[in-house]
Amino acid sequence: MLKRVFFSVCLSAICYYTYAQDNTSFILKDITLIDGSGAEPRSHVSLVVTEDTIAAILPAGTNYPVKGAEEIDGQGMTVMPLLVNAHAHVGLLKGTTIAAANYTPENVNRHLMQYLEYGVGTILSLGTDQASAFIFQDASRIGMLPGASFYTAGYGFGAPKGVPPVAFGPSILRPVNADQALQDMRRLATLKPDFVKIWVDGEPRMLPEIYHAIITEAHAHNIKVAAHVYYLEDARKLVDAGVDVLAHSIRDQEVDDSLIIAMKQKNVCYIPTLCIEEFGFAYATLPGWFADPFFLRSLEPGVEDMLKSDDYRKQQESERERKIKSLQIASRNLHKMDSAGIKIVMGTDSGAQPVRAIGFSEHMELQLMTEAGIPPLKVIKYATYNGAAMLGIEGRTGSLLPGKKADFMVLDADPLQDIRATRSIKAIYKNGKQIQ
Numbered sequence: 001m002l003k004r005v006f007f008s009v010c011l012s013a014i015c016y017y018t019y020a021q022d023n024t025s026f027i028l029k030d031i032t033l034i035d036g037s038g039a040e041p042r043s044h045v046s047l048v049v050t051e052d053t054i055a056a057i058l059p060a061g062t063n064y065p066v067k068g069a070e071e072i073d074g075q076g077m078t079v080m081p082l083l084v085n086a087h088a089h090v091g092l093l094k095g096t097t098i099a100a101a102n103y104t105p106e107n108v109n110r111h112l113m114q115y116l117e118y119g120v121g122t123i124l125s126l127g128t129d130q131a132s133a134f135i136f137q138d139a140s141r142i143g144m145l146p147g148a149s150f151y152t153a154g155y156g157f158g159a160p161k162g163v164p165p166v167a168f169g170p171s172i173l174r175p176v177n178a179d180q181a182l183q184d185m186r187r188l189a190t191l192k193p194d195f196v197k198i199w200v201d202g203e204p205r206m207l208p209e210i211y212h213a214i215i216t217e218a219h220a221h222n223i224k225v226a227a228h229v230y231y232l233e234d235a236r237k238l239v240d241a242g243v244d245v246l247a248h249s250i251r252d253q254e255v256d257d258s259l260i261i262a263m264k265q266k267n268v269c270y271i272p273t274l275c276i277e278e279f280g281f282a283y284a285t286l287p288g289w290f291a292d293p294f295f296l297r298s299l300e301p302g303v304e305d306m307l308k309s310d311d312y313r314k315q316q317e318s319e320r321e322r323k324i325k326s327l328q329i330a331s332r333n334l335h336k337m338d339s340a341g342i343k344i345v346m347g348t349d350s351g352a353q354p355v356r357a358i359g360f361s362e363h364m365e366l367q368l369m370t371e372a373g374i375p376p377l378k379v380i381k382y383a384t385y386n387g388a389a390m391l392g393i394e395g396r397t398g399s400l401l402p403g404k405k406a407d408f409m410v411l412d413a414d415p416l417q418d419i420r421a422t423r424s425i426k427a428i429y430k431n432g433k434q435i436q
Contacts, residue, residue, distance in 0.1 A: 024070065024432075025050045030060040031074035032414065036081040036384035036399035038377060041416060047079060049406040052432035056402055077426060078411045080380060081400050082121025083362050084387025087226070087247050087271050087347025090125045090150070091133075092168065096302045096354050100169030103130045111351060111358055112147025117436055118298065118359025119409040119425055122149040122398075124391060126226060126247060127156020127197025128168045128352070134191050143431065151391055153226070155188055156197035157181070157214055163202035163228070178213040185214050189221040194391065197247070199228040200238065208237060215242045224390075226271075235259060245269045245390065247347065249330035251277070260340045269390050271347035272334045274368035277327035279355045283307045284316035289364075294423045298360035306354065331372035338374050345390050346383035363423050370419045377416060406432040 028047040035042075035057075048056040050066055058064065090111040091103035115123055125133065133152045139145035158164055160174045173188070175181035188196070196218045200206040215225050219242065226245035227238045231252045238246065239262045246263075249272045263270070286308070289295050296304065306312055338344055346369070350361035362383070369379045388398025397405045409428050413421035428436040 025055075025066045025068070026070040026072055027064050027066070028072050028074045028077075028079065028410070031410075032078045033057065033400060034078060034080040034377070034380055034416070035401060036381060037401070038381040038385070040377070041078075047074075047400070047406075047408075049429075049432050052406055054400060054402050054404055054406050057400075074410065076412075078414050078421070079400070079408050080411065080415065080422070081384040081398060082116075082407045082409060082428070082430065083119055083346065083383050083422075084122045084391070084398060085115065085120050085148075085347055085350065085362055086124045086245075086269075086345045086387045086390055087126050087273060087349055088115070088123040088358075089128045089349065089351035090123065091130070091351075092128055093300060093351045093354060093358070095300050096306050098165075098167055098353060100130070100167065100171070103132070103169065105132060105136075108132075108136060108150075109146060112145065112150060114298070114358045115148035115362075116146075116428065116430060118362065119422065119428055120148050120359065120362050121407045121430060122151065122387065122391070122393070124151040124195060124347075125153065125351075126195065127153045127199075128164065128172070129154055130169060130171050134193075137192075137194070149397075151194040153195040153197040154191055154193035156199065157184070157206070157211075158199040159202065159204050159206040159210075162204050162206070163199045175210055178207075178209040181210045181213040182217050185217040189218070189223060193223060195245075196223055196225045197228070198225060198243075200234050201228065201230050208241070211238070211243075212241050232256075232259070236262070239263055239266060239268055242266070243268065245271060245345070247271045248273045248276075248349070250333050251326040251330045254329060255333045255336055260337065260342065263337075263342050264340065267343070269343045269345050269386075270334075270337050271345050272330060272369065272372075273347050273349050273365070274327060274330055274334065274372065275361050275365045276349050276356060277323050277330060278364065278368060279353075279361075280323035280326075281316055281320040283355065284313050284320055286313075292423075294363075295357070295360045298357035300354055300357075303354045303357070327368075331368070334369065335373045338378070343386060343390075344374075344378075344382040345386045346379075347387075363420070366415075366419050366422055376419045379419060380415065 033042045044060040091108040092098045094102040140150040155171045157173045173184045224244035226247040227243045348361040350356045385398040388394040410426045412424040415421040
């Protein structure tokens with residue numbers, strides 16, 4: 001532990017950022033507030049921020065409780081919480097490559113900054129991290145790591161010679177039997193990851209006795225488990241085994257009532273990641289948003305040229321029908337889950353492939369969730385409060401209420417009228433400090 005603290009202090013010195021500056025108090029006047037709780041928006045209110053915390057939310061024009069605070073005119077602006085991405089991958093993506101060798105402090109910091117610049121205030125990196133992730137975790141907890149707040153599952157569990165790909169690095173744990181899985185999970189627990197990630201599908205598949213051992217031991221250490229999933233039958237078995245989160249949509253067939261009932265009984269969260277299917281076919285025809293600077297800025301160097309290449313477009317065309325069908329099934333399943341009251345959380349799998357651009361993917365996911373029939377107000381709750389609740393930090397962030405962290409974005413347009421307005425970012429505040 002002392003070693004981790006020592007390295008955290010060193011990292012803090014390297015990553016010294018505006019969060020370390022003296023905080024100030026300010027009043028954002030006459031805004032429309034979407035607080036992330038699912039409550040209806042409030043018009044003509046003022047947000048009072050003291051230090052790093054929301055001090056009050058008052059009707060515009062009333063006397064403010066903080067004397068001498070800077071007053072900022074927010075008339076015509078909409079304010080909402082920063083997004084929580086509960087399924088991300090940091091550090092592996094650089095240019096057009098995904099490789100363990102890319103996992104450096106500089107690359108991780110760069111990714112976390114890009115997430116924040118796109119309005120993503122918190123990310124959970126799901127199972128592809130390396131040893132230094134626990135240093136970043138420490139630094140993030142004390143507010144000295146720039147960018148989005150960093151949560152990690154550390155080393156994920158996959159099947160021997162199965163998924164995830166070898167390129168994700170040697171840190172992936174690949175137990176061959178339940179006893180080894182139990183020992184691996186016990187060693188991982190000593191590092192105090194925020195979550196555990198397992199990959200059960202692919203070929204060869206993870207044996208049920210292995211993921212049962214991982215889930216049971218993780219729960220013994222009060223650590224939740226998220227599973228990579230595609231097939232309905234795998235999802236059913238995982239829910240029976242006690243998994244806490246299905247980290248992707250079920251995409252092979254529509255879900256049935258028995259699974260939904262079991263998920264509700266066991267309080268299982270569902271992360272749709274619809275955008276991974278969209279990005280699996282959309283580039284074949286270069287969609288309208290391809291020319292949007294908001295999208296282009298999110299791409300790694302070289303990726304735009306890769307996406308425009310004939311070879312890549314032909315590759316996408318060959319997958320087009322299958323991916324479109326998968327997205328359609330995923331969208332219907334999301335609608336069913338939502339209608340049944342399953343806890344939905346936003347995640348994107350961004351950073352796991354060059355085509356899943358960090359920052360843009362999250363805003364595309366919001367759009368796809370609304371296109372699946374989920375009202376924008378609900379989508380915003382799923383992408384803010386619900387993500388924070390899944391991580392157990394809803395008491396501090398994820399919604400904009402007095403006493404919570406001043407983590408929010410200021411928009412030029414109303415996302416309840418068109419969810420794509422989340423891309424009209426005018427300013428971003430993290431811990432009460434404007435970073436953009």
